[in-house]
Amino acid sequence: xxxxxxxxxxxxxxxxxxxxxxxxxxxxxxxxxxxxxxxxxxxxxxxxxxxxxxxxxxxxxxxxxxxxxxxxxxxxxxxxxxxxxxxxxxxxxxxxxxxxxxxxxxxxxxxxxxxxxxxxxxxxxxxxxxxxxxxxxxxxxxxxxxxxxxxxxxxxxxxxxxxxxxxxxxxxxxxxxxxxxxxxxxxxxxxxxxxxxxxxxxxxxxxxxxxxxxxxxxxxxxxxxxxxxxxxxxxxxxxxxxxxxxxxxxxxxxxxxxxxxxxxxxxxxxxxxxxxxxxxxxxxxxxxxxxxxxxxxxxx
Numbered sequence: 203x204x205x206x207x208x209x210x211x212x213x214x215x216x217x218x219x220x221x222x223x224x225x226x227x228x229x230x231x232x233x234x235x236x237x238x239x240x241x242x243x244x245x246x247x248x249x250x251x252x253x254x255x256x257x258x259x260x261x262x263x264x265x266x267x268x269x270x271x272x273x274x275x276x277x278x279x280x281x282x283x284x285x286x287x288x289x290x291x292x293x294x295x296x297x298x299x300x301x302x303x304x305x306x307x308x309x310x311x312x313x314x315x316x317x318x319x320x321x322x323x324x325x326x327x328x329x330x331x332x333x334x335x336x337x338x339x340x341x342x343x344x345x346x347x348x349x350x351x352x353x354x355x356x357x358x359x360x361x362x363x364x365x366x367x368x369x370x371x372x373x374x375x376x377x378x379x380x381x382x383x384x385x386x387x388x389x390x391x392x393x394x395x396x397x398x399x400x401x402x403x404x405x406x407x408x409x410x411x412x413x414x415x416x417x418x419x420x421x422x423x424x425x426x427x428x429x430x431x432x433x434x435x436x437x438x439x440x441x442x443x444x445x446x447x448x449x450x451x452x453x454x455x456x457x458x459x460x461x462x463x464x465x466x467x468x469x470x471x472x473x474x475x476x477x478x479x480x481x482x483x484x485x486x487x488x489x490x491x492x493x494x495x496x497x498x499x500x501x502x
Contacts, residue, residue, distance in 0.1 A: 208281055209348045212341035215278040218271045219303075219334040220483060225264040226310075226330060227479035230384060231472055235314070237261030242311040243269075268307060275303045275337060282340045289343055289353065291494055299336035302329045324381035331377060334483060335490040342491055354495045356441040362433070363496045369426055370489045376423055377482055379416045388412040389470055395463040420459060427455050447492045454485040 229235055237257035238245035245251040245262050254262075279296035286292045306329035346353050383389055391409030392398035398417075404410040427448070434441075434448045461478040468474055 206348060208285060209341075209344050211274075211278060211281065212337075212344045215271075215274050215337050216334075216341045218267075218274055219330075219337050220480075222264075222268050222271050223327075223330050223334055223483050224476055224479060225260075225267055226327065227476055228472075229261055229264050231470070231475045232260055233257065234260040234264075238265070238314065240314060242314040268310075272303050272307060275299050275333065278337065278340065282344060286343055286347060289347070290498060291339065292343055295336045295340045295343075299333050299340065302333035302336065306330045306333060324378050324385055327381045328374065328378055331374075331483060331486050335487050338487040339490055339494050342494070353498060354443045355498045355500055356438070356444045356495055357500045358438060358441065358444065358496060362438070365430060365433075366489070366492050366496045369423070369430065370486075370493045372423060372426070373486060373489055376416075376419050377486065379419055380482065383412055383416050386412055389465060392417075392466060395466045417462075420455075420462065424455055424459060427452055443495060444492065447488055447495075451485060451488045451492070454481050454488060457481045458485060 229237070234257040237255070237259070238251065238261050239247075241247050243265065245258065245265070246253070251258050251262055279300045282292055283296045306326055309326045309329065343353070383391075386409065388409040391411070391413035392404065394400065396417075398404045398410055398414050404414050406414070431448050431452050434445055438444050458478065458481040461474050461481060464471070464474040465478055
């Protein structure tokens with residue numbers, strides 16, 4: 203019964219962190235970052251703002267949900283640690299989830315008070331993703347123990363482990379390039395897709411160049427994932443979790459590319475912006491899961 207309660211709580215924590223990331227994207231893409239002025243953690247110096255504009259409502263709601271989820275993540279980390287400390291990765295993931303949910307909150311507050319640079323704002327999103335992925339992987343560990351009372355241990359080569367790890371790190375850097383595109387107002391640097399302002403290669407020292415480089419980096423990841431998928435199909439088809447994990451990743455990166463193109467073609471429609479953030483968040487979680495199981499001791 204306690205295991206089931208922890209699993210349900212883990213699902214709540216994971217979904218909650220996903221919502222926090224989407225709300226952060228909503229804040230950014232609706233221009234609501236200053237919805238509470240330069241006041242933090244208060245909103246315009248008030249616990250509850252009296253003058254509620256749309257931007258204020260969005261920013262204030264984001265702060266409330268983020269604060270609540272910070273508390274839930276801490277409880278989730280402690281509960282998971284106490285219950286499954288003997289399982290590899292549990293302690294590390296618990297620490298990462300708490301550290302980065304707290305750090306991204308402080309970073310967000312600093313961005314409000316001191317109007318930080320695009321680089322700092324990009325870090326805020328990146329750290330939120332680490333916290334989400336850590337919570338998700340803790341949830342997977344809880345699920346394994348609740349459902350199977352064991353852990354997934356695929357038999358794969360060291361080369362495949364390094365390949366999956368490399369893709370995960372590369373995706374994280376790619377995410378920063380995308381965040382940098384958004385926070386430098388370069389999302390429409392290329393008014394077209396797949397061409398950039400009618401050119402295959404635009405002037406790189408410009409907003410179009412920032413957007414173009416992000417596209418190239420995304421294209422590299424698509425090719426990397428596709429070749430990895432082929433290798434998994436040919437050599438590891440019987441490793442069910444690896445096969446479906448990489449298949450899911452392929453689907454998510456293609457959806458990510460599609461929504462990225464639609465962001466440009468619809469002149470930054472908010473629906474596609476939020477979908478773009480959703481798919482990259484899920485992709486980061488999927489690859490994080492693959493890295494976690496890849497580095498476990500193979501079954502005998």
